[in-house]
Amino acid sequence: MKQGFTDEAMEAIEQSKKTASFCRQNYVGTEHLLAGLLKTVESTASIVLSDAGIMPEKLMKLIDRLIAPQ
Numbered sequence: 001m002k003q004g005f006t007d008e009a010m011e012a013i014e015q016s017k018k019t020a021s022f023c024r025q026n027y028v029g030t031e032h033l034l035a036g037l038l039k040t041v042e043s044t045a046s047i048v049l050s051d052a053g054i055m056p057e058k059l060m061k062l063i064d065r066l067i068a069p070q
Contacts, residue, residue, distance in 0.1 A: 008043040012036040023063060031063045 005013070013028075016036030020028045037045040038056055 008040055008045075012040040012043065012045065015039040019060075019063075023060075023067065025067065029067075031067060035059055035063065 012033070013036060016028050016032040019035040019039070020026075020032040023032070025032070034049075035056070037043070038049045038054060038059060040046050
């Protein structure tokens with residue numbers, strides 16, 4: 001554990017950064033954090049989001065539609 005975060009939390013943050021970069025955005029927002037949580041396979045958050053029917057592809061399309069690249 002690093003800086004009070006679990007390994008899964010650190011992975012979600014890294015995935016969030018990658019998502020923001022992929023979306024050509026120069027910040028990490030809540031939408032990127034949500035995507036990062038979803039992409040952290042086998043984490044509690046990923047399981048809960050997946051069970052709620054949130055799919056990575058659909059989330060990325062929604063982010064793309066709602067947030068303009070900067």
